[in-house]
Amino acid sequence: RSLSASIETGFDRAWSAIRDGNITTLLVMAILWWFGDQLGEPKVIGFALTMIIAVSTSMFVAFFVTRTFLRLLVGTPMSRRMTLFADVKGRESPSLGL
Numbered sequence: 001r002s003l004s005a006s007i008e009t010g011f012d013r014a015w016s017a018i019r020d021g022n023i024t025t026l027l028v029m030a031i032l033w034w035f036g037d038q039l040g041e042p043k044v045i046g047f048a049l050t051m052i053i054a055v056s057t058s059m060f061v062a063f064f065v066t067r068t069f070l071r072l073l074v075g076t077p078m079s080r081r082m083t084l085f086a087d088v089k090g091r092e093s094p095s096l097g098l
Contacts, residue, residue, distance in 0.1 A: 029052045032048040
């Protein structure tokens with residue numbers, strides 16, 4: 001399988017988990033915002049707003065920016081160095097020291 005096909009397959013398989021996790025977080029933050037509004041707690045509303053902005057930004061970057069950078073990388077000579085993307089046979093992986 002080519003590097004390009006592997007990248008696309010990886011993004012396709014990961015997208016559902018990324019989407020589900022982030023949408024769940026956004027729903028919880030919307031509920032938290034509502035509770036903060038009902039209780040008159042601006043700190044809770046601020047936290048919910050901060051999380052909504054952070055999760056939305058993270059999802060945008062994960063889907064558009066990272067995918068675009070990897071697609072651009074595939075067209076460069078650096079992408080021919082498979083040691084960047086896969087373990088080379090016959091070479092030991094470095095120990096984590098755990």
